[in-house]
Structure formats: C-alpha cells, structure tokens
Amino acid sequence: MAIVSSSEDPVYDNNFDAKKYLDMFYRIDPKTRQVDKESDFLFTFLNDAFSSGRVKHKSLIEIGAGPSIHHILPACEYFEKIYITDYLQSNLQEIEKWLRDSSDAFDWSPYIRYVCILQNTRTTPEESAEKIRRKVSLMKCDVTKTNPLHPNSLPLTNCLLTVACLTSACKSFKEFKTALKNIVSLIKPGGHLILSDYFKAIYYVVGETKFPLLSLNEDFVKEAVSESGCETEQFKTFTEIRKPEDLFESKEVFCLLARKL
Ligand SMILES: C[S@@+](CC[C@H](N)C(=O)[O-])C[C@H]1O[C@@H](n2cnc3c(N)ncnc32)[C@H](O)[C@@H]1O
Numbered sequence: 001m002a003i004v005s006s007s008e009d010p011v012y013d014n015n016f017d018a019k020k021y022l023d024m025f026y027r028i029d030p031k032t033r034q035v036d037k038e039s040d041f042l043f044t045f046l047n048d049a050f051s052s053g054r055v056k057h058k059s060l061i062e063i064g065a066g067p068s069i070h071h072i073l074p075a076c077e078y079f080e081k082i083y084i085t086d087y088l089q090s091n092l093q094e095i096e097k098w099l100r101d102s103s104d105a106f107d108w109s110p111y112i113r114y115v116c117i118l119q120n121t122r123t124t125p126e127e128s129a130e131k132i133r134r135k136v137s138l139m140k141c142d143v144t145k146t147n148p149l150h151p152n153s154l155p156l157t158n159c160l161l162t163v164a165c166l167t168s169a170c171k172s173f174k175e176f177k178t179a180l181k182n183i184v185s186l187i188k189p190g191g192h193l194i195l196s197d198y199f200k201a202i203y204y205v206v207g208e209t210k211f212p213l214l215s216l217n218e219d220f221v222k223e224a225v226s227e228s229g230c231e232t233e234q235f236k237t238f239t240e241i242r243k244p245e246d247l248f249e250s251k252e253v254f255c256l257l258a259r260k261l
Contacts, residue, residue, distance in 0.1 A: 015206070015207075015209040016211075017206055018088075018090055018091050018093075019067075019094070020206050020207040021066060021206045022106045024205075026068060026111075028111075034110075036242055038238060038241055038243075039070070039111065040118075041236075042070075042163070042253075042255060043073065043118055044118065045236055045257075046071070046194065047119060049192070049257050050079075051078070054192065054233070054257075055257075056158040056159070056191065057078045057158065057159075058079070058158050059079060060159045060161060061083045061154065061160045061161070061186055062082070062083070062161045063085055063148065063160060063165055063186075064085070064165025064166070064168070065084045065086050065091070066165075067086075067095060068095070069084065070108070071161060072161070073108075073111055073112060075159075076115075076128060077119055077123070077128075077131075079159070081137070082132075082136045083154060083157075084136055084137070084139070085138070085141035086140070086141065087141060087143075089140065095138060099138075109125055113125045139154075140152075143165065143179040143183055146185070148182050156186065156187060156188040157187055157188065158188060158192065159187070159191060160183060160187050161196075162183060163196040164197050165197075166180065167213040168211060168213060170214050171212070173214075173224075176224055177224045181227070181229075184228040184229055184230060184260060188260065189261065190260065191259070192258065193225070193230050193257070194255065194256070194257055194258075195256050196253065196254065198213070198216070198241075199216050199217060199218065199237075199254060201213040201214075201216070201249060201250035202249045203248075203249060205246065213250075218254070221256070225256065230261065231259050231261055233258060233259055234255075236254065237255075238253050238254075
C-alpha cells in the first residue's frame with residue numbers, strides 16, 4: 001500500500017468532510033447490519049462484469065473514489081492490482097486509515113461480508129479484507145487534466161471504474177465529455193470502462209455544504225461514451241434509491257460497461 005501524492009489540494013476539499021460523507025452515505029444501521037439495495041445493484045453489476053470473462057483482470061483503476069473502498073470490493077477477488085484515486089488527499093488519507101487497520105477507520109465489514117456471500121467464495125471477510133489491503137495503492141487524480149494522474153503515470157489498465165465522480169467534477173456537458181476522454185486515455189485498447197452515476201441529479205449535501213451535480217440523461221451519456229472511443233456493451237438502471245431527499249436528489253442510478261475500441 002502506498003500513497004502517491006501530487007500537487008496541493010484544490011478548492012473542492014475546503015468543504016468536503018470525508019468522515020461526514022461516509023457517515024451520511026455509507027453508514028449501516030447497526031441493528032440490522034443490512035446492506036442497501038443500491039449497493040446490491042452496483043455490486044451485482046460489477047461482479048457480473050468481472051466474472052463474465054470479458055474483462056481482463058490484471059489491473060483496475062478507480063477514479064474519484066472519495067473516502068470509500070465500497071466499489072472495489074467485488075474487484076478484489078479478480079484483479080491482481082487495484083489503484084484507488086481521488087482528487088483529495090484527505091479522502092485518500094481516510095482510505096489509508098482502513099488500509100492500516102486503524103481503530104478510527106470506517107467499518108466496511110458489512111459490505112465486505114455481503115460481497116463474500118454474493119461471490120460465493122470460500123474466503124472469509126477477514127481474509128478478503130487482507131487481500132484488499134495487499135492489492136490496493138492510492139494515488140491522486142484530477143479528471144480535468146489530460147493525464148488525470150499527473151504528475152504520475154501508470155501502464156494502461158485493463159479496466160477503469162468511476163462512480164459518481166464526473167457529475168461532481170464537471171459543470172457542463174462539454175466538461176463531462178472532455179473528462180471522460182481524459183480518463184478513457186488510461187485504458188488499454190480492448191480494455192473496459194465501467195461508469196456509474198445518477199440521472200437528473202442536482203446536488204448532494206455533506207455536513208453544511210451543498211455540492212452541485214451535473215444533471216445527466218441517458219442519450220447524452222451514451223453519446224459521450226461513444227465519443228470517448230468506447231462501445232457500450234451493457235447498460236442497466238436502478239430506481240430504488242433510498243438516500244434522504246434533503247441530502248441527495250436523484251431517482252435513478254445507472255451502470256454501464258463499455259469496451260475501448
Ligand atoms: C460524490 S463524491 C463520490 C465519491 C465516490 N465515488 C462514491 O461514490 O462514494 C465525488 C468525488 O469526486 C471527486 N472529485 C471532484 N472533482 C474531481 C476531479 N476534478 N477529479 C477527480 N475527482 C474529483 C471528489 O473528491 C469526490 O471524492
């Protein structure tokens with residue numbers, strides 16, 4: 001495990017409280033310890049993609065992971081190496097706490113247990129956690145840069161995953177298309193993009209701060225993916241979003257798998 005840092009943290013982080021974000025969007029009811037249906041939708045989509053034989057398993061880069069390891073959990077069983085990236089050093093530090101098994105790290109164990117059951121492996125949640133810790137490295141990224149990993153770089157990857165990042169990082173459709181092209185440049189020809197985000201989202205709230213989101217629609221997303229040089233192979237949506245409306249506004253999440261041509 002290593003943190004590769006780049007430039008100073010820019011504006012976004014002045015207001016983004018990683019702990020509050022995790023508490024608001026990932027905390028599990030301690031009584032039921034039940035994983036929500038939206039997580040199940042994403043985990044199932046990812047697991048189906050990784051186990052389908054289409055996606056090669058050498059390396060995976062997640063772009064804009066925030067302070068969360070949620071989305072790479074189904075990847076751990078398949079990929080040799082996983083790079084988790086975000087714009088904010090403070091988010092990476094929050095993940096690093098979990099990688100170090102620090103006592104004040106967020107508790108991901110209900111999600112890890114859920115993925116172990118979904119994947120029907122013989123691996124215990126504790127073994128799975130150890131595997132994740134061995135495979136993950138952390139790195140800064142900025143999707144607005146031509147090389148989003150600048151000043152670092154990585155060999156082109158087999159698979160790139162990004163969830164709810166571009167709608168935060170981009171203020172217009174034009175910026176979204178440019179950012180998507182930037183991150184697709186990190187994928188090998190024949191490799192895969194997994195993009196998940198929300199339709200018609202307007203904002204999300206962390207603590208006292210409201211973060212604006214770019215409002216997407218299906219036609220635009222498919223056009224942007226095609227213009228980025230990828231061919232969409234799978235597209236699924238899910239509408240049972242249970243996030244409190246005062247914290248987040250969107251009724252539909254999508255996941256797509258696309259192959260870089
Ligand atoms: C709504 S959060 C989503 C975090 C995580 N993917 C999730 O689903 O919980 C948006 C994330 O986008 C990141 N972000 C904002 N601007 C960015 C940029 N220019 N490049 C990369 N990430 C950015 C933020 O740091 C934040 O972690």
